[in-house]
Amino acid sequence: EDKVVQSPLSLVVHEGDTVTLNCSYEVTNFRSLLWYKQEKKAPTFLFMLTSSGIEKKSGRLSSILDKKELFSILNITATQTGDSAVYLCAVVAYSGAGSYQLTFGKGTKLSVIP
């Protein structure tokens, strides 16, 4: 069974801190890994990673994938209270016969306090 594990489950930091969120996975026929940010409503897309070692960056957020060690990290530098959210990791894998499977981790709840 495909598995996606995020750590830590929750994290409290002060504004200005740098945080690293982890996502490890065990899937067969890996296709891609995605990060989402969920505040009060819909998860919003952050990054899609398909290749090892290539950092994706958007402002203060960055992410990288290691397909050998089967994990990804999401970094947030100079955190702000607006970064408080649940961060979700999802893995896409082929499941044969033209079909695929998406598996989500349980999320990391980040709280940034002033």
Added chain:
Amino acid sequence: DVKVTQSSRYLVKRTGEKVFLECVQDMDHENMFWYRQDPGLGLRLIYFSYDVKMKEKGDIPEGYSVSREKKERFSLILESASTNQTSMYLCASMSAINQPQHFGDGTRLSIL
């Protein structure tokens, strides 16, 4: 921008009722998904559809069915609602496997 619209933000129903949750997307996406999200359990896939009239079971299909009569609309049906189906339900759509999912705002369903 892709828009995924779920018909209700909050819904309260009674045990045994048949419940319909509707989801519409406006970007001609092939793939649509229904998840439920519960504290400590994360997002769990109920059903997904990769084409009109096609459906695939996800991880927790029991007690649910779906309908995809038109490309833009994917309905989740609780045949006989039970209290353990109280949850946040999220719909998503995706154009292709190499693209991200886009989510609706969710429907918070309470079964009394």
